Amino acid sequence: MELRFTPEEEAFRADVKAFLADNLSAEVARKGRNSEGLTKQDMEDWHAALNARGWLAVTWPKEHGGPGWTAVERHIFEEECALAYAPRIVPFGLNMLGPVLLKFGNDAQRSEILPRILDGSDWWCQGYSEPGAGSDLASLKTRAVRDGDEYVINGQKTWTTLGQHANKIFCLVRTSTEGKPQEGISFVLVDMDTPGVELRPIKLLDGGHEVNEVFFTDVRVPVSNLVGEENKGWTIAKYLLTHERTNIAGVGTSTRDLEKLKSLSQQLVRGGRPLSQDPLFAAEMLEVEIDLEAMRVMNLAMLSAAKEGAAPGLQSSMLKIKGTVIRQRIQSLIKTALGAAATPFPAHELPDNARSVPEDAAGATAAYFNNRKLSIFGGSNEIQRNIIAKDMFRS
Amino acid sequence: MDFKLTEDRQMLSDTLRRYLADQYTFDFRNSVIDTAPYHSTEKWAELAGLGLIGAFVTEEKGGFGGAGFDLTCVFEEVGRGLCVEPLLGAMMSVRATAECGAEDLVEAQIGGAQRLVLAVFEPEGEALDLIRTTATKSGDAWVLNGRKSVVYGLPGADGVLVAAKTDAGLGLFLTKDAETLDYAMIDGGGAGEVILDNTTATCLSEDATAIIEAALDAGRLALCAEAVGVMQVLTDMTVDYLKQRKQFGRPIASFQALQHRTVDMAIEIEQCRAITILAASKLETAEAGKYVAMAKNLIGRTANLIAEEAIQLHGGIGMTWEYPGSHYAKRLSMIDHQLGDRYAQLYRLMAA
Numbered sequence: 001m002e003l004r005f006t007p008e009e010e011a012f013r014a015d016v017k018a019f020l021a022d023n024l025s026a027e028v029a030r031k032g033r034n035s036e037g038l039t040k041q042d043m044e045d046w047h048a049a050l051n052a053r054g055w056l057a058v059t060w061p062k063e064h065g066g067p068g069w070t071a072v073e074r075h076i077f078e079e080e081c082a083l084a085y086a087p088r089i090v091p092f093g094l095n096m097l098g099p100v101l102l103k104f105g106n107d108a109q110r111s112e113i114l115p116r117i118l119d120g121s122d123w124w125c126q127g128y129s130e131p132g133a134g135s136d137l138a139s140l141k142t143r144a145v146r147d148g149d150e151y152v153i154n155g156q157k158t159w160t161t162l163g164q165h166a167n168k169i170f171c172l173v174r175t176s177t178e179g180k181p182q183e184g185i186s187f188v189l190v191d192m193d194t195p196g197v198e199l200r201p202i203k204l205l206d207g208g209h210e211v212n213e214v215f216f217t218d219v220r221v222p223v224s225n226l227v228g229e230e231n232k233g234w235t236i237a238k239y240l241l242t243h244e245r246t247n248i249a250g251v252g253t254s255t256r257d258l259e260k261l262k263s264l265s266q267q268l269v270r271g272g273r274p275l276s277q278d279p280l281f282a283a284e285m286l287e288v289e290i291d292l293e294a295m296r297v298m299n300l301a302m303l304s305a306a307k308e309g310a311a312p313g314l315q316s317s318m319l320k321i322k323g324t325v326i327r328q329r330i331q332s333l334i335k336t337a338l339g340a341a342a343t344p345f346p347a348h349e350l351p352d353n354a355r356s357v358p359e360d361a362a363g364a365t366a367a368y369f370n371n372r373k374l375s376i377f378g379g380s381n382e383i384q385r386n387i388i389a390k391d392m393f394r395s
Numbered sequence: 396m397d398f399k400l401t402e403d404r405q406m407l408s409d410t411l412r413r414y415l416a417d418q419y420t421f422d423f424r425n426s427v428i429d430t431a432p433y434h435s436t437e438k439w440a441e442l443a444g445l446g447l448i449g450a451f452v453t454e455e456k457g458g459f460g461g462a463g464f465d466l467t468c469v470f471e472e473v474g475r476g477l478c479v480e481p482l483l484g485a486m487m488s489v490r491a492t493a494e495c496g497a498e499d500l501v502e503a504q505i506g507g508a509q510r511l512v513l514a515v516f517e518p519e520g521e522a523l524d525l526i527r528t529t530a531t532k533s534g535d536a537w538v539l540n541g542r543k544s545v546v547y548g549l550p551g552a553d554g555v556l557v558a559a560k561t562d563a564g565l566g567l568f569l570t571k572d573a574e575t576l577d578y579a580m581i582d583g584g585g586a587g588e589v590i591l592d593n594t595t596a597t598c599l600s601e602d603a604t605a606i607i608e609a610a611l612d613a614g615r616l617a618l619c620a621e622a623v624g625v626m627q628v629l630t631d632m633t634v635d636y637l638k639q640r641k642q643f644g645r646p647i648a649s650f651q652a653l654q655h656r657t658v659d660m661a662i663e664i665e666q667c668r669a670i671t672i673l674a675a676s677k678l679e680t681a682e683a684g685k686y687v688a689m690a691k692n693l694i695g696r697t698a699n700l701i702a703e704e705a706i707q708l709h710g711g712i713g714m715t716w717e718y719p720g721s722h723y724a725k726r727l728s729m730i731d732h733q734l735g736d737r738y739a740q741l742y743r744l745m746a747a
C-alpha cells in the first residue's frame with residue numbers, strides 16, 4: 001500500500017498548476033467561481049490555450065495529438081483544473097467522438113475530423129437521447145433510410161447539451177427494425193447546416209439554456225458519414241458509455257465546492273456566530289468531507305488499477321453514484337448556508353447593495369437546482385444501480 | 396377527536412381551490428413571475444375580495460377566522476395552486492397590526508385597500524435578538540435606521556412594518572418612506588431589501604416582541620401548510636408521470652425500486668400533514684413556538700427530500716422550466732429557507 005503520488009506525478013501536478021496560473025484568465029475563473037454561465041468564446045479560448053500546450057485531447061494517444069497521459073495524470077490534470085475554476089473541457093468532440101473514431105472510424109474520418117476537433121473548427125454535440133428513449137436508449141426511433149449513397153434521416157433528438165454552439169452532431173439512428181432493438185442502430189455524423197436540421201432551445205428549471213431539441217426532417221447525409229458498420233452502432237454507444245468516462249467521480253469539483261462551502265461558513269453569520277461554529281451545520285459539513293475523503297481513495301484505487309491496464313468495471317458505476325451524491329450534497333449545504341438570502345433571482349443581475357451574501361455565492365441556488373442533472377444524465381443513478389445489481393445477483 | 400375541517404373552512408378551502416384552478420393557471424403564474432411586482436395586482440385584489448385576509452384575523456379583532464386551522468386551510472391551497480401572491484407577508488402583517496390594536500389598518504388590509512409586509516430579519520440571521528435596526532423618537536415622529544433583508548412581498552407593497560429596537564424592547568413601526576431594493580425569488584414571487592436611513596415612521600407599539608414572534612410563528616405555520624399542499628401535488632404528479640412514462644417496453648412505474656421511493660414520499664407527506672395539524676391546534680396556546688418549530692423542522696427536511704426525489708424520478712423532464720413539476724420542486728426546496736430553517740428550529744427547541 002502506498003497512497004502517495006510518485007515524484008514524477010507530483011512534478012506533473014506542479015506543471016499543471018503553473019500552466020493554469022499562466023493561462024487561465026481571471027475573468028473566466030471568476031465566472032466559474034460565481035456559477036455564471038460561460039460564453040462560447042470563453043470555452044473556445046480555453047480549448048485553444050490547452051491545445052497550444054498539447055493538453056486538450058486528454059484521452060487521445062500521442063500520435064493523434066493527445067498528451068499520452070496515464071489515468072493518474074489525467075486525474076491530476078482534471079483535479080487541478082477544477083480547483084482553479086477552469087472551464088470543463090467540452091467533452092463531445094474531444095472525449096466522446098474522438099475515442100470513437102480512433103477505435104471504430106476509418107482513416108479518412110480520422111484524418112479529416114480529428115484535427116478539426118483539436119483546432120476548434122468543429123463543435124460537436126451528442127445526439128443520443130430522444131423523447132421516448134432516455135434510460136432505454138436502444139428504443140431510439142430516429143430513422144436513417146439508405147437512398148443511393150445517402151442516408152435520409154427523420155426523427156428527433158433531445159437534451160442536446162450546448163447544441164446551440166455546435167455545427168456538427170453525432171447521432172445514433174435506426175437503420176433496421178429487424179431483430180433486437182440494439183441490432184438496428186448505426187452511428188452517423190451530421191452537419192447541423194444540412195437542410196432539414198432544426199434546433200430548438202429547452203429552458204431548464206434554473207432559467208438557463210444549455211440543452212436543446214434537434215429535429216430531423218428528410219435530412220440527407222452521405223453514407224461516408226457512417227462510423228463503423230451499419231447496424232453496429234450499439235457497440236459504439238456502449239463503448240462510449242462504459243469506456244471513455246473520465247473524471248466520473250468529480251473529486252476535484254467536489255473538493256473545490258467543499259472549500260467554497262467552508263469559506264462561506266466562515267463569512268456568513270447565523271444566530272450571532274459564524275456558521276462554521278454552528279455545531280449542527282459544522283457536523284453536516286464534516287460528514288460530507290468524510291464521505292469525500294473516502295471516495296477520493298476509492299477513486300485513486302480505480303485509477304491505479306486503470307494505470308496497470310485494468311478496464312473500469314463496476315467501480316465506475318459506484319463512483320458515478322457516490323460522486324454525484326456527494327457533489328449534490330455539497331451544493332445543497334451551500335444553498336442551506338445562504339439561509340433566507342438564497343432566494344434572489346436571477347442573482348447575477350442584482351445590484352451589489354441588494355445582496356447580502358458573498359459574490360461567489362449569489363448563483364449557488366440556481367447551481368444547486370441545475371446540478372440535479374448529475375444523477376440523471378450519463379446513465380442515471382438508478383440505471384447504475386441496476387448495472388451493479390445485475391452483476392451482484394448474477395446466478 | 397375530529398380531523399374534519401369545519402363547514403366554513405371547508406367552504407373557504409373549496410372556493411380558493413376552484414378560484415386558483417380557474418384563474419391562476421400555471422401559464423398565468425409563469426407570466427407574472429419575471430416582472431415587478433412579481434405577482435398580479437389584479438388577482439391580489441380578487442383574493443382579498445374572497446375574504447382571505449379576513450380569514451387571518453379573529454372576530455374580536457375585526458376578522459372572521461384567525462385560528463391555526465384558518466391559516467392552514469388557506470395556505471395548503473396556496474401551495475396546491477403554486478400561487479405567488481404575497482399572502483405570507485400580508486397574513487403576518489394583518490395579525491401583527493391587529494395585535495397592536497391598529498383597527499383602521501386592519502380594516503384597510505382586510506378590505507384590500509392596503510397591502511403591508513412585515514420586515515423583521517436582517518442579513519445576520521433569523522432571530523429577534525440579532526436585530527440591530529433602531530427606532531428613535533424625534534419630537535412626535537420616529538426615525539428608523541438599519542437594514543431589513545429578504546422581506547417577502549415587498550415589491551409593490553403599500554407600507555412596511557418594521558421591527559426595530561426601542562428603549563422599551565423591540566417595537567413595531569409602519570413606514571411608507573423606506574428605500575427598497577426589489578427582486579424576484581427563484582421559486583416565484585417577489586421580495587426585497589429595506590434600507591432605513593433616518594426613515595420616518597409611525598409607532599404601532601414600542602414593545603412588540605411577543606406580537607412579532609407570534610406573527611412569525613403564524614408565518615411558519617402557514618409555510619408548513621403551503622409545503623403540504625405543494626408536496627401533495629408534486630407527489631401526485633410524480634405518480635402520474637411514472638404511470639405514463641414507458642421505458643424498456645413498460646411503464647417505469649412497474650419498477651419496484653421507483654415504487655418504494657414514491658411510497659416513502661407519500662409516507663413523509665402524511666407525517667408533515669400530521670405535524671402541521673398539531674402545530675395549528677397549538678397556535679393560540681403558550682406552546683405555539685414549540686410545536687411550530689417542530690413542524691417547521693420536519694417540513695424543512697422533508698421538503699428538500701421530496702423536491703429532490705420528484706425531480707430524480709421524473710428524469711430529464713423534471714429539470715425543465717416548461718414542466719410545472721420543476722416549479723413545485725423549487726418552491727418546496729425554498730420553504731426551508733424562509734423564517735428560519737431546519738437548524739434554526741432545532742435551536743429554538745433546544746433553548747426552550
Ligand SMILES: Cc1cc2nc3c(=O)[nH]c(=O)nc-3n(C[C@H](O)[C@H](O)[C@H](O)COP(=O)(O)OP(=O)(O)OC[C@H]3O[C@@H](n4cnc5c(N)ncnc54)[C@H](O)[C@@H]3O)c2cc1C
Pocket residue numbers: 126127128129131133134135136158159160161162211373376377378379380381382383386640642643647650652653707708709710711712714
Ligand atoms: C441537463 C441534461 C443534459 C443532457 N445532455 C445530453 C446530451 O448532450 N446528449 C444526449 O443524448 N442526452 C443528454 N441528456 C439525456 C440523459 O442522458 C437522459 O436524461 C437520461 O438518459 C435519462 O433519460 P430520461 O430523462 O428520459 O429519463 P427516464 O429514462 O424516463 O427515467 C425516469 C426515471 O426512471 C428511472 N428509471 C428508468 N429506467 C429504470 C429502470 N429500469 N430501473 C429503475 N429506474 C429506472 C430513471 O433513473 C429516472 O429516475 C441530458 C440530460 C440532462 C438532464
